Amino acid sequence: MNGHQGRGLTVDLSTKQGTARLSRPSDIRSIRLGDTKVSYVPDGDVRLRPLAMLPDTTEDVWAAHPEYLDPTGNLVGSVGALLVEHGGRALLIDTGVGPRTLELPEGPLHSIRGGALLDNLARLGRAPEDIEAVAFTHLHVDHLGWACTPEGDRPAFARADYLISGPEWEGRGDLTAEQAAALAPHVRTVSDGEEVFPGVQVRITPGHTVGHAEYVITGGGRRLIAFGDAVHSPIQIDHPEWSSGFDHDLARTAENRRRLVAELAEPDTIGFGVHFADVVFGRVEAGGDGPAWQPVDA
Template identity: 70%
Template sequence: MVANSALAQDDRLRRPAGIRSVRLGDTKVSFVPDGAVQGRPRAWLPDTTDDTWAAHPEYLDASGYLVASIGGLLVEHGDRALLIDAGFGPRSLPADPATPNGTLYGGALLDSLAELGRRPEDIEAVAFTHLHPDHIGWAVHPAPGAGRLAFAHADHLVPAPEWAARDLPEAAGGLSEETAAAPAPRVRTVADGQEIFPGVRVRITAGHTAGHTEYVITGGGRRLIAFGDSLHSPIQVDHPEWSCVYDHDPVGAADHRRRLVAELAAPGTIGFGVHFADVVFGRVRWGGDGPAWQPLDA
């Protein structure tokens, strides 16, 4: 039974996540799939070696890539709904040897919302962990055939330091003038510690980008930390010193990851990793025979 369970979990590490939900008292949180991206393992995590991945083939798909989900987190409280991050949008990019990525695609987020019983108009606000393309997609790319942005009616909540850095060169994490112009009329900046929705607070962490932000959601005596791109792969839970190639400040990101992993091991604490393949909700458990990241429903 243990062996079969381990094999099932290994399979989940190699595929993008489907819809998954967790209850926090009166609040329901759900992963809203949009697509996925493949990562070249040594390019994504430059401190790893060939020996690392030879020892951990369970993290790699049949083509030898890390698999990362792309999507958003739907937070529902009563009739109200908040979306954290907006996926990559209705587009795709082929594998490019000049980048750390394999195939990258989005497009499913609105259908996923519909499966969860929500229309775009039901979303009162979209909050962003940061402004990378795989997190702002549906906020800047019109819905196919609609000629308009799906969430044009909603407030766009952006951490103040992240919005202030939007004019940086794109290579440094900034936005093109055209991309920044799309959400600008709806942007409302938010501050560290601010409650933006019942039980949802902003926690600015920086590291990955200048204003990278996590969202701490509490309810039913538990808390969930939606940690955005503080962690890109479950293997980093065991090795928080390994920064991602996309981290703006690798040293600062690693320092924060160490604190975050320790916090995720606290009682009553759940983590949400938007890029964590099909193990997006989990807890940190030390001292076992396997990895420290334990899927919530394993």
């Protein structure tokens, strides 16, 4: 065990208990970075058609990796947000899919359901009015579901600034006209390298969308990279060349992912995959016999 592996509890995905986590959505999970606490806040879960989701894969790939699939053969993922707490202050990154259930007959998305975000925030001791800022990785519907109240006419986090990269806000993403109008007075566009919260820096990584952003959180000698939809499933960590059916620019996203995977293998570096199954926090351990993504639970 090297030095950075000793800083946090790493789960072995080669065991039966470990592989079970790849086929179930995540509940609340928290880790500490010094004085900063970061928590995954579940909103719901998603099921994806593996061949449509990752078009460069084959039936043989999934036959060799059934641990990622549910009993119906769909890829399992989580939907939610990341709560960052420091010195009594609170930042939320993304807002889940909201109180909705959607099923599609074809394409990458099989089904998605949400609605639990506010209840899970309460389990973590936070109410919407406690959130001083909501930072978005991008404006797809499964990341902005609770940006507005279910009626769509006002922000759900009434006291918060809404932080969105300039290019992403310019395109408005999946926001309806009503939602965009309701949020506009609260939006503050952010730029690459900007510190948006103590120890939290934004970096713009176009590819999945034109203004996709990642957030780098540092504290206690460690850093965590909340990489949004740069990676949808931990299996892509082993194959960064596999872009998803939702990516805007497949080649650019693959290039970003190769860079990200290498960075996540550096000492004292943790990743956060908002759509990963019950392995949302992890580090990359390349060159071993098992998967490169190794969950971190502390």
